[in-house]
Amino acid sequence: MxxxxxxxxxxxxxxxxxxxxIGIIARKEEWYPFIENTVSAGEVETFLKPLAEGPVERFELPKLGALNFLxxxxxxxxxxxxxxxDAQGKTYAQGLLKMPIEVSDDLWKEVQEFWGDRMPNISTD
Amino acid sequence: MIRIASASGYWGDWSQAPGLQIRSGPIDYLVLDYLAEVTLSIMSRQRAKDPNTGYATDFLTDVGTLLPEIVEKKIKVIANAGGVNPRSCAKAFLNIAREKGLSGIRVAVVEGDDVLSLLNGRPDDPAIASLTADEKPYPEVQDRLTAAHAYLGCAPVVEALQADADIVITGRVSDPGLFLAPIVHHFEIAGDDWDSHAFGTVVGHILECGGQASGGNFLGGWETVPDLDRLGFPIAEVHDKSHATITKHESLGGLVNEAVVKEQLVYEIGDPKMYATPDCYADFTTIQLSDEGDNRVGVAGVKGNGRPEKLKVAGYYEDGWMVSGQISYPWPDAEKKAQAAGELLKKRTINLTGDVFEEWRIETVGYNACHGNLSTSQSPDEVTLRVAARSQDREACEVLGREFSPLVLTGPPGATGFAGGRPRPSRVHAYWAGLIPRDWVNPRVEVLEL
Structure with a gap:
C-alpha cells in the first residue's frame, strides 16, 4: 500500500x-522501528532537494520514538x-511528511485503526 | 516543589499569556523569552537611533501592568526582555512600579553579553572561531559587525535570585538558561552536577517556546486541542533535581500530552546527544517521558555531559536591502498568470535599474511558496504572487516596490488585493554565529531597588 x-x-x-x-515523531511508539528503517538521511536529502541544498544528517531518539534531521x-x-x-523552515516538517512510503497490509490496517473516521484524505498522485 | 510558568516564546507572542498564567492558579516563577536569532540586531538598530531603547517594550505593557498582582502573589519574574539594553528596560520597569505606588521592589539587571567592543579589539584573532564550517570565517565579517552578543548561561540569573531580586531582566541569556536558573537556585545544584543541569535545560527547552508545549502549533492533532482562545501556556512543576511534571493551569485551554511535549523536544535541537547551551551538554536521547494523568507529562532520566569550552556569539552585520510584495490572481490559470506577472515585474524593474540584484524569489502562495516543487497540488482556483529581491542598492529595491501596483492595469487579467501602499525596502540583517573563549565574558549583576 x-x-x-x-x-x-x-x-x-x-x-x-x-x-x-526537522523532528519527526512516530504517532504510535510501535511504528518507530519502521520509520527508522524507512526514512534514511539519503532519502530525505533527495526528497527535499527542491527546498534545500543539504547535506542531511540524521539523529535517532528511540526513547521518544523520534528522528531529527539536520x-x-x-x-x-x-x-x-x-x-x-518560509524563511525559518517552519513548514519543512510538514513538507517532509509528504514523503511517499510503501507500507505492508498489516501496517496499513493499524494506520486505518489509528485514524478511524478522522483519516485524512491524502492523495498519493 | 517549584512551579515555573512560561509566558512568552518570542517578541510578539501572545500578550494575554502573562495575565492568564498569574491569575489562573499558583505559580512561583514567571519566565519570559523574547529573543530570537535576529531580534538583537533589530534592537541594536533601535538603540543606535535612541540610546534609551533596544529592549522588548512588550514586557513593560504585558508584565508591568500586572505588577501589583505579581508583588501580592510573591511571584518572581525572569525575562531576557532587556535585549541590547537591559538597564534602560529595568529603569522603565521601575518607573511603572513607581507610578503604581509600589515600593520595595528589587529589579536585577544582568549585563555583560554585549561583546562587540571586545571583538572589535581583537581583529584576526584565531581564538574567535565560526560556529560551523558553513559560516564565514571571522576575518571576513569583523569589520562589518554592528552587534555581537555572547550567550550567557544561568549563573548571573542564579546570582540575582540569590540576591533576592523580585524581577530579573537580562540581555542575551540562553533561552533554556532562563528556566534553568530557578531550578539551580532552589535545589542548590552544584556547578559540576551535569545531569541536573541537563535536566533543568531540558525543562527549559520544553518551556522556552511558550504555547508550543501546551497545544499551540501542534501537528500531531491540532484539531483536538480544546479552547485555544484561552490557551494555558506550559508550567513545569519541578519536584527535585531530576524530575518535573509539565502541565498547565486546569481552568485554561490547550493540551499537554506526550505527543505535544515530544514535538517541542525535537524543535531546533541539532545533535540530540549534544544539545549545547552555555551551561551544559544535555543528552536528549536519555529523556524519559511518562503519562502522569490528564494534561500532565513527567520528565526524568536526563543525562548531561560537561559543558562547551567556548561560548556561542551571535553577530550581526548589515548586508544590503530587500523588498517583497504580494498581489493575487483568480481562476482561470491563476498560477500561470501569477508566474507571468512575476516575470514581468522583474523585467520592468531591471529595465530601469540594471541587473543590480543579488537574488530574486518569485513564488505563488497557495501553490508552491512553502514547499516548492514538493507541492502535489492541482491547479488552484486562486493564488497570491509573492516577489522578493535583495540588493546592496536601496533605490533599486524602491523601484521594485513601485512596480507592483501598475500590474493591476498593465499585466495579466484579474490582479487584485493590492492594498496597503507600496512595499518598502528593509535592511538585511545578516547573521554570523561564532565561538569565543569563555573567560573573555564577564556577566554582571546589579540590583536596582525602588
Missing amino acids: KTRLYLLAHGRSGDKGNDCN VRNALGGGGSKSLRL
Whole structure:
C-alpha cells in the first residue's frame, strides 16, 4: 500500500542560521522501528532537494520514538537574509511528511485503526 | 516543589499569556523569552537611533501592568526582555512600579553579553572561531559587525535570585538558561552536577517556546486541542533535581500530552546527544517521558555531559536591502498568470535599474511558496504572487516596490488585493554565529531597588 509519511508520523521544524532542523515523531511508539528503517538521511536529502541544498544528517531518539534531521543550507540564507515566505523552515516538517512510503497490509490496517473516521484524505498522485 | 510558568516564546507572542498564567492558579516563577536569532540586531538598530531603547517594550505593557498582582502573589519574574539594553528596560520597569505606588521592589539587571567592543579589539584573532564550517570565517565579517552578543548561561540569573531580586531582566541569556536558573537556585545544584543541569535545560527547552508545549502549533492533532482562545501556556512543576511534571493551569485551554511535549523536544535541537547551551551538554536521547494523568507529562532520566569550552556569539552585520510584495490572481490559470506577472515585474524593474540584484524569489502562495516543487497540488482556483529581491542598492529595491501596483492595469487579467501602499525596502540583517573563549565574558549583576 502506497501512502505518505504524514499518516504515521507528526513533527516540527525550525531554523538555526541557514540550517533547518526537522523532528519527526512516530504517532504510535510501535511504528518507530519502521520509520527508522524507512526514512534514511539519503532519502530525505533527495526528497527535499527542491527546498534545500543539504547535506542531511540524521539523529535517532528511540526513547521518544523520534528522528531529527539536520538539513544544511536549507533556508535561502536564513535569518532576515532569506527571500522565502518560509524563511525559518517552519513548514519543512510538514513538507517532509509528504514523503511517499510503501507500507505492508498489516501496517496499513493499524494506520486505518489509528485514524478511524478522522483519516485524512491524502492523495498519493 | 517549584512551579515555573512560561509566558512568552518570542517578541510578539501572545500578550494575554502573562495575565492568564498569574491569575489562573499558583505559580512561583514567571519566565519570559523574547529573543530570537535576529531580534538583537533589530534592537541594536533601535538603540543606535535612541540610546534609551533596544529592549522588548512588550514586557513593560504585558508584565508591568500586572505588577501589583505579581508583588501580592510573591511571584518572581525572569525575562531576557532587556535585549541590547537591559538597564534602560529595568529603569522603565521601575518607573511603572513607581507610578503604581509600589515600593520595595528589587529589579536585577544582568549585563555583560554585549561583546562587540571586545571583538572589535581583537581583529584576526584565531581564538574567535565560526560556529560551523558553513559560516564565514571571522576575518571576513569583523569589520562589518554592528552587534555581537555572547550567550550567557544561568549563573548571573542564579546570582540575582540569590540576591533576592523580585524581577530579573537580562540581555542575551540562553533561552533554556532562563528556566534553568530557578531550578539551580532552589535545589542548590552544584556547578559540576551535569545531569541536573541537563535536566533543568531540558525543562527549559520544553518551556522556552511558550504555547508550543501546551497545544499551540501542534501537528500531531491540532484539531483536538480544546479552547485555544484561552490557551494555558506550559508550567513545569519541578519536584527535585531530576524530575518535573509539565502541565498547565486546569481552568485554561490547550493540551499537554506526550505527543505535544515530544514535538517541542525535537524543535531546533541539532545533535540530540549534544544539545549545547552555555551551561551544559544535555543528552536528549536519555529523556524519559511518562503519562502522569490528564494534561500532565513527567520528565526524568536526563543525562548531561560537561559543558562547551567556548561560548556561542551571535553577530550581526548589515548586508544590503530587500523588498517583497504580494498581489493575487483568480481562476482561470491563476498560477500561470501569477508566474507571468512575476516575470514581468522583474523585467520592468531591471529595465530601469540594471541587473543590480543579488537574488530574486518569485513564488505563488497557495501553490508552491512553502514547499516548492514538493507541492502535489492541482491547479488552484486562486493564488497570491509573492516577489522578493535583495540588493546592496536601496533605490533599486524602491523601484521594485513601485512596480507592483501598475500590474493591476498593465499585466495579466484579474490582479487584485493590492492594498496597503507600496512595499518598502528593509535592511538585511545578516547573521554570523561564532565561538569565543569563555573567560573573555564577564556577566554582571546589579540590583536596582525602588
